[in-house]
Amino acid sequence: MERVVCEKRSYSKEFHSHQHEFGQFLFPLQGSLDIQTKWQELHLDPDHCFYLPPMSDHQYRSMDRNEFLILDIPLNYLPGDTGSMYMQLDEQWVSIRYLLLEEAGNPENRMSLISLARYVTTKLQQSSSPSIDYIHRHFMEPIRLETLAELEHYHPSYYSAWFKKKHGKSPKAYISELRLKEADHLLLSTEWSMSRISEELGFENSSSFTRWFVRHRGISPQQYRILKKG
Structure with a gap:
């Protein structure tokens, strides 16, 4: 045609x-x-x-x-x-x-x-796809891969491959990136404690938040706040 x-x-x-x-x-x-x-x-x-x-x-x-x-x-x-x-x-x-x-x-x-x-x-x-809209609304909450796949009407076994092809990264990496940007924002724009920030971002406690942050940024959130604020 x-x-x-x-x-x-x-x-x-x-x-x-x-x-x-x-x-x-x-x-x-x-x-x-x-x-x-x-x-x-x-x-x-x-x-x-x-x-x-x-x-x-x-x-x-x-x-x-x-x-x-x-x-x-x-x-x-x-x-x-x-x-x-x-x-x-x-x-x-x-x-x-x-x-x-x-x-x-x-x-x-x-x-x-x-x-x-x-x-x-x-x-x-x-x-934007329905699952991306959902991720941006709920990225500070636990998100199941099956939930995202269902929104796109994809089989879960295919969804991750489709997502990576479309966005250049896995759903997990995409969600982590959004949470990291929000963590940066909260650390630099508020005086909130680590406990409150970790709760806001959906972590069980400040220790798990700190381990996660160090894994991604290479330094603790407390050090990041001091370094960026000068």
Whole structure:
């Protein structure tokens, strides 16, 4: 496929399986869709949208009355190696869906659809994944890998590899980096005791916080505070 296609489609109750050489956005308008890939199982409802990258084997079916807005995007419009994305329909994505619906009903205006498809792919690159949003909200609490994998609808055995490919580090390293930045901030911007800081960061006690900090910074948090504050 060499051209952008945007149209409404409906799906049957039987599982169908295929792959395609283009990227595909799925926006539910009515009903839901069950999608299975090698590493994901998800139930796509009207509050979410889903991007499926090229050459991704997948099965799909809908068990209810359904209608979907589908945007097929050729390879030459797509960014580099972008995996599947399951996204909440926020205000921006709702607006994008509305514009795509308008263009789907106006097949003569090809350039507008092409421009919109390019914008959608840019938005895809800028969108953060649900598990990243969760990490940033809860990084000072214990976070289970299974919880993060479930948010992306990935199997836990695949999630770590996907995360490292996308962010250049493991989930554990990413979370530690966020906690370390917060530790630096609290040490330098407050006069809090080590006990209070360790509690704020989710450590069991100040000793475990100090050991963790030394492992990452090479000096104790008390020494770090004195050194940085001069």
